[in-house]
Amino acid sequence: EADIYQTPRYLVIGTGKKITLECSQTMGHDKMYWYQQDPGMELHLIHYSYGVNSTEKGDLSSESTVSRIRTEHFPLTLESARPSHTSQYLCASSGPPGYNEQFFGPGTRLTVL
């Protein structure tokens, strides 16, 4: 089992609130990723990081932001939540060069009312 954790698992919040989704991994992986997935749909990469102080936007435009101050921690923040942000957010990490398998956390299911 991969040691990657996400909190909260479920979040229901009102429009306009600021939220932070937490993601932590204990595997010492340099690379970390955030994906967004709607029910029955494909995963879309929204942010990634190749190490501390490295963050990049993914293939799908997102109003969220991320930070990577510590290797093990990659939080995602929405400054002002909207109903269009309702989705599942999945965090993943991967290890040394040459090992591109990604391991996923359990996800955060976000509902914005």
Add this chain to the structure above:
Amino acid sequence: RKEVEQDPGPFNVPEGATVAFNCTYSNSASQSFFWYRQDCRKEPKLLMSVYSSGNEDGRFTAQLNRASQYISLLIRDSKLSDSATYLCVVNEGGTSYGKLTFGQGTILTVHP
């Protein structure tokens, strides 16, 4: 054209059946390939890596054809517990180092 394309199914098969999924990818420079499994409302989990000419792991066999740019997954002696969505995943390497591209998934339902 999508970078990674899969037949979305659904595939409905009886227990014990053999089922095969195919996947095509568009970037000939792609370097590594994977099959992931995703259960309903859960996170994707790595099923198999496909690095060279193919992999076998118990009832599961993955094949890679670089010339035709397709990957396949064969499941023998299907079990009820194999019901899930199977995701074909490609790493393009180069400047996309570490990033994976996911197919839309193939839904498998195994029935008694």
